[in-house]
Amino acid sequence: MKTNENNTTTAIAAQSTKSTVLLSIDKIRPNPNNPRRSYDENALAELAASIATHGLIQPIRVRAAEQDGYIIVCGERRYRAVQLLGQTEIEAIVDTAPADERAIFDLALSENIQREEMPPLDEAEAYKAAMQTLRGDAAAVAARFGKSEQYIYYRMKLDELIPDIKKLLRENSITLGLAMELARYGKDLQKTICKDRLKNEEGWRKYSVKEFKRMVDAHYTNDLARYRFDQTACAACKYNANTYDMFATGSGRCTNRECLEAKNREFIERKSGELIAQNPKFILCKDRYGYDDHDKAVEHMTENGVECKAFEYGQVQEMPAIPAEPCPADYAADADYTAAMQIYEQQKKAAEEKTADLLAKHDAGAIRIFVKTSRDDARLVYVNQAAKGRESTGELIARLEEKKIRNTELAHEKTVEAVRQIVRDEEIAPTPFTQLEDNILYYIMLGSLRREHLAAVGFPKAYYLTSEQKIAVVNALTDEQRDLITRDFLVKSLTSDIGFDKTGKQLLMEFAALHHKEKYEITKAQFDEEYTKRNDRLDERIAVAEAQEKAKTKAAKKEGKTGKNSKKMTKKAA
Structure with missing residues (x-):
């Protein structure tokens, strides 16, 4: 039903909240508490053009102001678009119920989020206000507006x-x-990055998030997981980026480069000293060219009398590293852990035997062992000794052949690094999917194949597939194997928590209903029943609270009538 605004107030008040009236634009005011603070002019112009062509499909919603006129409950974008068209009236639904500020705020926020694209900063302020309304309960806000808790949190970080x-x-x-990446940093670092890198378009504004993060890491912060020094004090440090991120994982990133470098240098120097102390013949070494942060540690040690020798690139070779012992907690089955321990024992034995052999060669003068620093550590390395006048032609040729092999390896490594950059940055022409790409896809998905399914692809005794085995499988795939590999990949993806949003969870439910219908229905029924009972108990508490409130109101009214009667009696007596 539509009526003119000039109808009597009584007629308007008698209408239900579903009634539509025609209101004068100049008697309507925006809601000062509207969660949306900004409006895109181009989007408003497009909305105005749509209204001019098709009319106002959805009326705005208003409530009577305390004084004259009306205040918008939701639909301010439509109101502004109609103003742009120069129209003097707009269709509206008038709420006749008493104003409930919380309900009005919730309604406006829901409309802005669910119906209209809301600017991220407005959304951040709105969720922050909703958190205060709901007493800081992120789960309640997430449930109320159909978002994940992580989504709410990251929006509020803005x-x-x-x-x-x-x-x-x-x-x-x-x-x-x-913006979301910048919000993870403290305000001091934000100011520095904004001043140094974001003042003009030639800076970092157009970088992808990945490239921007890499540049910030390189110039301002560092991932603590890359460092080996004791980080106990770093966990709660104000310069650790994790302290600003409730959902952060890992060690965090340090934003105090001076402190980070000092701790790292101290660790490198201490580790180098411990290695040099193992044998009086061990001395420090470094690359002849290049300069890294860890070279400051070398400089400091040489200034304090530690002998250091410089070598050409590729001249130094690594001593074998002792592998890390497997942790039982990292394996789902005892058999997997047992297999991992067997591999570990074999690798450990091989490393120890190689180390003993190299130490014997060092004592015999065939090689020379040195201590070499890296960006975050110090380790033992060795150099083959070729004493002048004692190197035979055969030894010379063997040494040069080793250099040739290493140069070939370096050429491949550098090529792979450059090609990876090309593939990451360059656009790919829209062409049909090739067999090579199909093989690559299945090679990647084979990394998710369950151990119990290895027999189905021809490796019943394997604990995992090596690169060569994966290639062998990919080159001879059957349709059944394709389905198995793809499904295991889906299972791993669906059961991962990384980037799993509301839609992903729903797809997981549908997948489970398809393949595990009976268990899925039992599980769902179990939790539905449990939480339905909880809601029933909450309903009982709400009913009790409402009854108490009604009783309190009734008692207050009764007391007010009693007071009035007492006054009348007093006047009559006088």
Whole structure:
């Protein structure tokens, strides 16, 4: 039903909240508590054009103001678009129920999120306000608006951006992804990056999130997981980026480069000293060319009298490393752990035998062992000794042949590194999917194949597939094997928590209903029953609370009538 605004107030009040009336634009005011704070002019112009062509499909919703006129409950974008068209009236639904500020806020927020694209910063402020309304319960906010807790949290993190970066985001000068990455850092680091790298378009504004993060790591922060020094004090340090990220995993990233470098140098120097102390013939060495942060540790040690020898690139060879012992907690089955331990014992024995052989050669003068630093550690290396006048022609040729082999390896390594960059950055022309690409896809998915299914691809005794075995499988795939590999890949992806949103969870449910119908239905029924009972108990508590409130109101009214009667009696007596 539509009526004109000039109808009587009584007529309007008598309408249900579903009634549509025609209201004068100049009697409507935006809601000052609307969670949406900004409006894209181009989007408003497009909406206005749509309204001009098709009319206003959905009326706005308003409530009576305390004084004259109306306040918008939801639909401010439509209201603004109609203003752009110069129209003087707009269709509206008038809420006649008493104003409930929380309900109005929730309704406006729901409409902005679910019906209209809401600017991220407005969304951040809105969720923050909703958190306060719901007493800081992220789960309740997530359930209320159909988002994940992680989504709510990361949106609210945008509110911690400094004003200059917020301005760049509102102007679309930086992407939402870059803004979310910046929000993970402290305000001091945000100010520095904004000043150094975001002031103009020639800076880092157009970088992908991955490239931006890499550049920030390289210039401002470092992943603590890459370092080996004792990080006990780093866990709660204000310069650890993890302290700003509730969902962070791992050791975190340090934003205090000076402190990080000092701790790293101290660790490298201490480790180098311990290795040199193992044998009086061990001395320090370094590459003749190049300069890295860890070279500062070498400089400091040489300044304090530690002997150091410089070598050409590729001249130094690595001593064998003792493998890390498997941890039982990392294996689902005892058999897997037992197999891993067998491999570990074999590798450990081989490394120990190789080390003993090299130490014997060192004592005989055939090789020379040195201590060499890296970016985050110090380790033993060795150099073959070729004393002047004692190297035979055969030894010379063998040494040169080794260099040729290493040069071939280096050429391949450098090529792979450069090609990886090309594949990552260059666009691919839209062509049909090739057999090579199909093989690559199955090679990757084979990494998710369950151990109990290895027999189905021809390796019943294997604990895992080597690269060569994967290639052999890919080159002779049957249709049954393709289905098995793809399904195991799906299982691993669906049961992973990484990047798993609401839709992904629903797909997991459908997958389980398809392949494990009976167990799925039993499990679902079990939890539905449990939480239905919980809701029933909550309903009982709500009913009791409402009854108590009604009783309290009734008692208050009764007391008010009693007071009035007492006053009348007093006047009559007087």
